[in-house]
Amino acid sequence: MFFERNRRRLDASFRTIDGMPFIAVILILITCIGSETEMPTYSRSGHIITPLSEEEKKPLVAKLDAETKRITQRSGTERPFCGTLLDNKKDGFYACVVCGLPLFASEHKFNSGTGWPSFFSPYDPEHVTTESDESHGMVRTEILCTRCDAHLGHVFDDGPKPTGKRFCLNSASLHFYEEGEELPDASKPAELETAYFAGGCFWGIEHYFQKGNGVVNAVSGYMQGDSEDPTYKDVCSGTSGHAEVVMVQFDPNIISYPELVEAFFKMHDPTQLNRQGPDIGSQYRSGIFTTSQSQFDVAKTYIEKLTAEKQYDKPIVTEVEPAKKFHPAEEGHQDYIERTGRACHVTDPWKN
Numbered sequence: 271m272f273f274e275r276n277r278r279r280l281d282a283s284f285r286t287i288d289g290m291p292f293i294a295v296i297l298i299l300i301t302c303i304g305s306e307t308e309m310p311t312y313s314r315s316g317h318i319i320t321p322l323s324e325e326e327k328k329p330l331v332a333k334l335d336a337e338t339k340r341i342t343q344r345s346g347t348e349r350p351f352c353g354t355l356l357d358n359k360k361d362g363f364y365a366c367v368v369c370g371l372p373l374f375a376s377e378h379k380f381n382s383g384t385g386w387p388s389f390f391s392p393y394d395p396e397h398v399t400t401e402s403d404e405s406h407g408m409v410r411t412e413i414l415c416t417r418c419d420a421h422l423g424h425v426f427d428d429g430p431k432p433t434g435k436r437f438c439l440n441s442a443s444l445h446f447y448e449e450g451e452e453l454p455d456a457s458k459p460a461e462l463e464t465a466y467f468a469g470g471c472f473w474g475i476e477h478y479f480q481k482g483n484g485v486v487n488a489v490s491g492y493m494q495g496d497s498e499d500p501t502y503k504d505v506c507s508g509t510s511g512h513a514e515v516v517m518v519q520f521d522p523n524i525i526s527y528p529e530l531v532e533a534f535f536k537m538h539d540p541t542q543l544n545r546q547g548p549d550i551g552s553q554y555r556s557g558i559f560t561t562s563q564s565q566f567d568v569a570k571t572y573i574e575k576l577t578a579e580k581q582y583d584k585p586i587v588t589e590v591e592p593a594k595k596f597h598p599a600e601e602g603h604q605d606y607i608e609r610t611g612r613a614c615h616v617t618d619p620w621k622n
């Protein structure tokens with residue numbers, strides 16, 4: 271969903287370009303490129319796939335032997351039936367030999383009879399990229415590592431079901447990790463944490479959390495109520511007990527939970543009981559629903575601090591409770607501000 275959301279965001283930003291002065295377009299593009307370099311790109315399986323710079327690649331390439339360097343850096347091909355991983359039938363996954371990104375898994379491996387390790391699907395479609403290759407008088411599709419651009423092999427349309435694809439690999443491009451084996455950090459997914467915030471109508475709260483550097487995904491939904499599978503209509507009736515909530519998945523190495531709590535208080539008025547501006551009802555209550563004792567303590571302590579500093583004229587009524595089951599809201603409520611371009615009255619918490 272994260273990537274679909276970002277694609278939609280990109281599409282939306284290009285639609286606004288029509289009719290703009292050229293300099294405004296350039297400024298927007300510079301801003302977009304600047305923010306992309308700060309925020310890592312995550313794959314659906316939770317790995318960071320931000321392309322490595324030439325400087326970052328240099329020490330990784332320097333460690334490779336001559337044959338591996340020829341194959342991965344100069345689009346070489348090893349001789350058939352010579353690769354070390356051709357007959358490997360152990361359970362595990364195959365990582366990029368250069369940068370460690372998981373690329374293929376044993377569950378997708380099959381014997382193609384061609385003499386090269388073959389898979390009918392990648393580990394995560396976003397971990398490999400393809401390019402047309404017209405070398406050696408043939409038209410083929412080259413496969414490369416998304417993160418470090420290493421040459422891996424080629425993909426053909428004569429594979430088995432369910433994909434019909436044959437990803438034909440050089441053993442030298444891969445490093446096999448058997449199930450249970452200790453993994454280097456480069457092969458592990460990012461350790462994401464989840465937080466939940468209720469601050470009135472979820473459209474604006476989701477919109478601004480999604481803009482936070484280090485926030486991987488913000489999703490509108492309902493929680494802390496009694497009924498299973500609540501709908502927007504149920505929640506709006508105010509009788510289901512649910513609050514409109516935003517689930518925030520974040521990388522704690524980039525943004526901390528206390529920073530998210532601080533942003534949340536900038537976004538809404540925590541002194542309004544069971545309402546937020548024009549929206550009235552318990553579904554619009556202010557709440558922080560925690561997933562660990564540490565989150566609970568951070569939220570409580572921050573509210574005590576705001577109270578002691580007399581930051582508000584009235585008492586803070588924000589509930590702090592352990593999170594119950596989160597129910598994602600209907601698709602029509604996701605990315606609502608971004609898609610509709612409607613005005614949003616929530617304060618931008620990331621502006622200084």
Ligand SMILES: [Zn+2]
Nearest residue numbers: 366369415418
């Ligand atoms: Zn790689």
